[in-house]
Amino acid sequence: MKIKPTKIVEEGFISPVETYPGKVVEVKLGSTKGEGGSRGRSVIIGGETAPAFYSFEKRMPHSPIIAVDVFDMKISLPRAVKMHVKDVLEDPAAWAKLAVEKFEADLVTVHLISIDPLIKDASPKEAVETVEEVAQAVDVPLIIGGCGDPVKDANVFEAVAETFAGERFLFSSITRDMDIERCASFIKKYGHVALAFTPMDLNLARELNRILYDFLPKEDIVIDLTTAALGYGLDYAFTAMERARLEALMGDPELAHPMSSGTTNAWAAREAWMELTAEWEPRELRGPLWELTTALPLLLAGVDLFMMMHPAAMKTLKNIINQLLGGDLLKARELIEWVSTKI
Amino acid sequence: MTKKKVEGRAGIKELSPIDVYKLLPKTNCKECGEKNCIAFATKLVSRETSLENCPPLLTEEQKKAYKQLMELLKSAIKEVVIGVGEHAVKIGGKLVMYRHELTYFNPTAIAIDVTDEMSEEEIFDRIKKVEQFKFGYIGQTLKLDMISVRSTSSNPEKFKATVRKVAENSNLPLILCSLNSNVLEAGLKVVSKCRPLLYAATKQNWKEMAELALMHKCPLTVFAPNDLKLLKSLTKTLIEYGVEDLVLDPGTFPSDGLANTLNNFTMIRRTACKRGDELLGFPLVGVPMVAWMERGEAPEEIVKWREAYLAAMLIVRFADIIIMHNVDGWTLLPTVILRQNIYTDPRKPVAVEPGLKVFGVPDENSPVMFTANFALTYYTVASDIQNAKVNAYLLVVDTEGIAVDSAVAGRKLTAEKVADAIKASRIENRVKHRKLIIPGKAARLSSEIEESSGWQVLVGPKDSSDIPKFLQEKWQNPKHTSATR
Numbered sequence: 079m080k081i082k083p084t085k086i087v088e089e090g091f092i093s094p095v096e097t098y099p100g101k102v103v104e105v106k107l108g109s110t111k112g113e114g115g116s117r118g119r120s121v122i123i124g125g126e127t128a129p130a131f132y133s134f135e136k137r138m139p140h141s142p143i144i145a146v147d148v149f150d151m152k153i154s155l156p157r158a159v160k161m162h163v164k165d166v167l168e169d170p171a172a173w174a175k176l177a178v179e180k181f182e183a184d185l186v187t188v189h190l191i192s193i194d195p196l197i198k199d200a201s202p203k204e205a206v207e208t209v210e211e212v213a214q215a216v217d218v219p220l221i222i223g224g225c226g227d228p229v230k231d232a233n234v235f236e237a238v239a240e241t242f243a244g245e246r247f248l249f250s251s252i253t254r255d256m257d258i259e260r261c262a263s264f265i266k267k268y269g270h271v272a273l274a275f276t277p278m279d280l281n282l283a284r285e286l287n288r289i290l291y292d293f294l295p296k297e298d299i300v301i302d303l304t305t306a307a308l309g310y311g312l313d314y315a316f317t318a319m320e321r322a323r324l325e326a327l328m329g330d331p332e333l334a335h336p337m338s339s340g341t342t343n344a345w346a347a348r349e350a351w352m353e354l355t356a357e358w359e360p361r362e363l364r365g366p367l368w369e370l371t372t373a374l375p376l377l378l379a380g381v382d383l384f385m386m387m388h389p390a391a392m393k394t395l396k397n398i399i400n401q402l403l404g405g406d407l408l409k410a411r412e413l414i415e416w417v418s419t420k421i
Numbered sequence: 422m423t424k425k426k427v428e429g430r431a432g433i434k435e436l437s438p439i440d441v442y443k444l445l446p447k448t449n450c451k452e453c454g455e456k457n458c459i460a461f462a463t464k465l466v467s468r469e470t471s472l473e474n475c476p477p478l479l480t481e482e483q484k485k486a487y488k489q490l491m492e493l494l495k496s497a498i499k500e501v502v503i504g505v506g507e508h509a510v511k512i513g514g515k516l517v518m519y520r521h522e523l524t525y526f527n528p529t530a531i532a533i534d535v536t537d538e539m540s541e542e543e544i545f546d547r548i549k550k551v552e553q554f555k556f557g558y559i560g561q562t563l564k565l566d567m568i569s570v571r572s573t574s575s576n577p578e579k580f581k582a583t584v585r586k587v588a589e590n591s592n593l594p595l596i597l598c599s600l601n602s603n604v605l606e607a608g609l610k611v612v613s614k615c616r617p618l619l620y621a622a623t624k625q626n627w628k629e630m631a632e633l634a635l636m637h638k639c640p641l642t643v644f645a646p647n648d649l650k651l652l653k654s655l656t657k658t659l660i661e662y663g664v665e666d667l668v669l670d671p672g673t674f675p676s677d678g679l680a681n682t683l684n685n686f687t688m689i690r691r692t693a694c695k696r697g698d699e700l701l702g703f704p705l706v707g708v709p710m711v712a713w714m715e716r717g718e719a720p721e722e723i724v725k726w727r728e729a730y731l732a733a734m735l736i737v738r739f740a741d742i743i744i745m746h747n748v749d750g751w752t753l754l755p756t757v758i759l760r761q762n763i764y765t766d767p768r769k770p771v772a773v774e775p776g777l778k779v780f781g782v783p784d785e786n787s788p789v790m791f792t793a794n795f796a797l798t799y800y801t802v803a804s805d806i807q808n809a810k811v812n813a814y815l816l817v818v819d820t821e822g823i824a825v826d827s828a829v830a831g832r833k834l835t836a837e838k839v840a841d842a843i844k845a846s847r848i849e850n851r852v853k854h855r856k857l858i859i860p861g862k863a864a865r866l867s868s869e870i871e872e873s874s875g876w877q878v879l880v881g882p883k884d885s886s887d888i889p890k891f892l893q894e895k896w897q898n899p900k901h902t903s904a905t906r
Contacts, residue, residue, distance in 0.1 A: 080661065086624070087658045089700060091650040094691045134684045196864060226830065226865060255832065277823070277831020304831055308755060309558070310797055310824050311771075313762040316737075317521045324519070346826055346862075348801070348884060349754060358556075358750040363722060367729055371755040374730060375737045375763070378683075394730065401679045417598050417620070420538055420573040421713045421746060 095135050098327035102126040102334050103296045104140070107185065107248055107271060107383075108219020114244040114269070118217030121184060123300070123382040124336035129323060130380040131402050142377060142399055144384045144392045145185035145221050146177035147342050150200075150208045151192040156351035158365035159387050170208055171215035178216045181389040182396065187221035187250065188212050193234050194225035202237035209238050213245075221248040221273075221385070228256040236264045243268040250338075250385075251275035251302055254286055262293035273338055275302040278311075278318040280325070284332040296335070300383065305339040307347035308372040315339075316375045323380035336382035344372035345387065366390040374398070438462040441493060444486045446477040465494060467523070467768075468516065497694040498702050498741075500527065501640045501666045503567065503618045504594025510566050512668070512741040513704030518694040521767055528764040529736050531756065532567035532596050534710055534746040537574050537583035544583065548591045550748040556757060559771065559796045563757040569596035569620075569744045570608065577607035584608035588615065596620055596744065600644075602629035613637045618742075620644070620706075621670060627655055631662045639666075642706055646672030647681055649688060649701075656700045668742065669701065673708040675715060675731060682707075683738050690739040707732075707740035710747075725752050732756045736763055771796040772822030777846040778803065781812035788896050789848055790858040790881060790888070791816040793834060795824045802885040809889035814851070818842045826862040836869030843874050858896075860885075 104125040109115025121143055128136035152167045162181075166173040170188060177183040188209055192200040213220060222238050224231030235249050251273040252261050265272050274290060276282040283301055290299055303318045319337055326334040344350055350368035353361055369391035373384055377395070386392045442462035453474040455461040464470040472478060472494070478487050500514030514526045533551045535544050548568065556563040570587055572580040580599065587595065588611060595617040599605045605619060621644035622630035634641040641664050645652035652671055659667060671685035672678075686705055693702040709731035716724050729752035732743050736759055747753070765771060775794045780803075792802045794817050806813055818838055820828035828834035843849070843857070857876040859867065861883030871878050882891045 080663075082663065083658050083661050084628075085658075086627070086654050087661060089650065089653040089657045091653050091692075094688055094696055131680065131683055132687060133680050134688055196867070275830075277827065277833060279831075304827055306824060306827050309758040309762065311795065311827060312759070313520075313765050313767070313771075314823075316763070317767055320519060321521050343826070346824070348886065349758070352884075352886065358754055360751060363726070364751040364754065367726060367752065367755050370730055371733045371759055374733045375759070378734065378737050394726070398679070398730065398734075401676055402683070404677060404680065416708060416711050416714050417571060417600055418573050418575060419714055420536065421534075421710075421716075 093134055096128075098127060099329040100127075100325075100327045100331070100334055102323075102326055102336060103299075105271060105297055105300055105336050107221075107246055109244055109246040109269070113246075115242075115246060116213065116217070117219050117245065119219075120246065121219060126323070126380065127327070129327065130378055133402070138403060140382070141403055142382050142384065143184040144386055144396060145187045146174075146181055146183035146392065147187050147189060147223075147385055147387050148173040148177060148212065149189045149191055150205075151198065153191065155387075156345050156365055158351065158362045159345070161362075162389050171211040174212045174216045178218055181392060183218065183392070185219045185221055185248075185383075186212060186216055187223050187385050189223035190234060191223075191225050193227075193230055195227055195230055197225070199230075202234045205234045206237050206241045209242065213242065219246065219248070221250050223250045228253060232256050232261055235261060239264045239268040239270050242270075245269070246271055248273050248300060248338075252286075252290070254282065258286070258289050259293060262290050265298065266294050271298050271300060273300050273302050274335075276304070278304045278306075278314045280318065280322055280333065283322065284330075287332045287335070296331075299335050300338050301333070301335045302338045302340065305341055305343045305372070305376065307344045307350065308368055309347050309349060312372055312375065316379050319376055319379040319381060337380055338383040339373070339376045339381045339385065341369060341373045341376070341384045341391075342387045344369040370394055436466055436493065438466050441465050441490065444490050444493070445475065446483060446486075448477050450477060452476050465490075468494075468526070496526075496702075497697070498690075498704060499666070501618075501668060501704050503530070503596070503616060503640060505614070505616050506592070508592045508594060509616070510594050515694070515741075518690055518739075520763065524766040524768060525764050527741065529740055529760050530566040530742045531732075531753075531760070532569040532742060532744045533565060533748055534569050534571060534744060535583070535587060536571045537576070537579045539583075541586065544586060545590065547748055548587065551593065552591060554748075554750075554753065556754060558758065558761060559800050561761070563761060565593075565753070565757075567594045567596060567618075567742070569598055572599040572601070572604045572608070575599070575601055575604055577604045580604050581607040581611055585611045588612050594618070596642075596742075600626060602626050602633060605630070606633055609633060609637055609639070616640070618642060618668060622655060622659060624651060624655065627658060628662075631659055631664050634659075634664045634666075635662075640668060641666070642668045642670050643703075644670045644672070646670075647674070647678075647685065649685060652689075653698075653700050656703070660700070667703045668706050669703050670706045670708070673711050673731065673735065675712050675727060679731075679734075683734065686735070686738045686740065704741035705739055706742045706744065707735035708744045709735060710745050713746050725749060728752065729756060733759050736760050773799045773817060775817045775819035775842065777848060778815045778817060780806045780815060781810070783812040783814055783851075785851065785853040787812045787814060787852065788858055788892060789814045789816060789852060789854075789856070790860075791818050791839060791842065792860060792885075793818060793820040793823060793825045793828050795820060795822050795828075798824045802888070805885040805888050809892070811889065811892055813892075814848060816842050816846055816848065816857075825860045829863050829865060834863060834866070836866050836873045839866070839870050840874035843876065858891075 102124040108117040108120040125139040192198040366388040449457040498515040598620040621642040712727040858881040
């Protein structure tokens with residue numbers, strides 16, 4: 079029988095710090111007047127040399143940022159979102175202004191859904207005009223969203239890229255079934271950035287990047303591994319992103335790009351927008367929390383750029399990011415007493 | 422997928438089936454249900470079976486090999502059982518730091534806060550809400566797991582009475598919370614056979630708490646806020662004292678302390694999983710309810726919201742138990758769904774078998790729809806069709822377990838796949854018409870599907886809850902059709 083200790087047996091603790099051979103490339107989005115564009119500011123994402131928010135190892139070199147979705151035509155939105163944007167639904171410029179001024183968006187995504195041959199089949203010229211209106215209304219860097227049709231998107235992207243040469247817009251997105259050589263070439267020629275989109279499969283992401291590398295420098299590529307909503311495949315998205323970032327840090331250069339997430343996909347979950355029985359209400363609160371809860375695992379997996387929709391979800395995400403980057407102020411000392419505190 | 426080494430890959434990845442096989446009886450008797458001993462060894466390594474399934478190994482002469490195997494297959498994070506009987510909750514038992522390295526076992530247990538200064542009415546209301554919490558999700562029922570009873574009064578009698586009240590009205594395992602060992606002991610006396618988790622041993626009270634844990638055979642939490650050296654020292658001390666089942670709380674700090682909180686959880690888990698430090702190889706408890714401690718003037722909804730996002734971050738960053746104050750469904754629903762998602766087995770796609778499913782008694786005029794084979798998509802669509810009480814065929818297309826919109830974007834759902842599924846299902850022999858109702862989220866594929874299948878496409882609703890309405894408006898009522906024929 080061992081003798082029981084009578085006082086605390088001292089043990090040491092060594093912080094388990096690792097070093098990583100890989101580094102995520104830094105990508106600059108937007109371009110100011112001084113830099114050859116017209117934006118009020120540009121923003122750098124990426125550059126990580128440790129997993130996201132492992133601040134005991136390394137501080138994140140750049141804060142993850144949030145882009146707000148703006149659509150170029152009236153679309154159906156969940157009620158919880160619509161109530162915040164109902165006055166600007168048919169005016170992308172006003173919507174963008176609202177996003178920047180009121181929702182504190184770092185960037186604005188202009189979703190050119192009206193170009194969809196199945197919707198309005200708007201021309202590249204019309205798309206350029208929409209982007210022009212938005213670019214006039216706000217001076218943050220822009221993301222140009224296509225409609226998902228590989229041919230039409232390429233045509234519209236080229237027209238927008240040419241008109242806004244030097245602006246370092248992010249083109250969302252370049253997919254495997256597009257004419258990649260053509261897209262990469264005009265993105266390079268006119269000084270923009272490609273968002274390389276693949277469906278939660280690291281090999282496909284590597285493959286697409288390898289093709290892009292023939293035309294574009296690494297610093298002009300952001301990757302999107304697909305975001306599925308909380309409850310609807312978020313586990314796959316989370317793990318794809320967590321793995322991609324860890325492998326990038328372990329020295330896989332083909333995955334060493336900043337990651338973007340279409341977090342708005344959270345609203346594809348019916349639990350985000352649908353009226354459920356009374357015990358799960360109100361959905362006006364449940365919905366934005368759904369979007370936030372979709373974003374958080376991805377933030378911790380290493381996402382650098384979030385495309386979002388609900389103002390409460392993005393404001394909270396921004397606060398959380400600031401708190402996480404704020405470091406080790408331990409003002410919260412008195413919380414040790416949580417055990418005996420009456421609420 | 423190229424096999425690149427990710428961060429050490431200690432633990433599970435270093436264990437080869439050959440190492441395990443060497444210690445097995447090598448009888449190839451198949452009593453375990455596997456073809457041979459090497460197959461059994463492979464399943465042991467991936468934790469799909471356990472040593473107890475090998476009868477020859479459980480004999481006296483194999484005792485030494487059994488012990489060696491137990492040691493070899495030991496998890497990086499100790500499994501701790503809280504409670505007894507059918508409601509007992511297992512926590513910890515993790516083999517890996519990241520879920521893609523294998524899978525996570527034992528989902529984060531969610532405990533709801535009750536205190537000894539709440540009114541009887543409030544306590545009963547909370548117990549009722551915890552017990553009745555149920556949400557159906559891909560064939561599972563998501564639930565809450567435990568009740569945490571806190572002493573805010575520091576009065577042993579009061580605490581005892583509250584613990585009794587809770588224990589008499591719920592079978593769920595308990596966490597008893599007080600840093601005062603006299604208070605804790607009073608409560609523990611009522612439930613001493615029920616194996617509650619004791620919260621918590623600190624720098625000051627560790628000896629008294631250790632005595633209680635030993636006397637009542639209970640697991641014990643070690644609380645050393647933001648001090649991992651102390652946490653480790655206390656763990657070492659308690660183990661030497663004879664307490665084996667420990668749970669660690671490095672402190673949950675909201676807002677300005679959030680970075681520290683995540684750092685501590687991460688450092689502990691990495692030290693245990695990647696550096697093999699057994700002193701930190703215990704389950705972790707996170708306390709999202711600290712959000713209520715810095716409430717200030719914030720409205721209740723805001724505090725609930727903060728508590729919910731703390732819970733989400735802690736579930737992702739390694740918490741094995743979380744203690745929450747709020748019991749509202751709108752915050753707990755995302756929490757339990759996230760927990761389910763993080764704890765699914767990444768080795769198995771959450772998919773259903775593709776093929777033709779039949780609803781009601783469809784005839785040659787009944788509608789034909791298709792959907793993806795992602796389990797959640799399928800169960801949602803299926804329940805909407807069932808609720809609508811329509812006779813219909815549902816073609817489940819193999820999208821590799823991905824939902825419709827993501828599958829379209831990711832080209833896992835293509836016109837060719839739909840055409841192939843139509844052919845393989847022989848639906849053309851069952852219906853006279855050639856009209857396919859496709860999900861609204863696959864509208865983009867309409868013309869391609871028409872081209873490759875030869876069927877006419879009707880674009881259905883974006884959400885399957887609108888299927889009944891859609892059929893009523895766009896599809897002739899089959900009953901009506903047959904009556905007029």
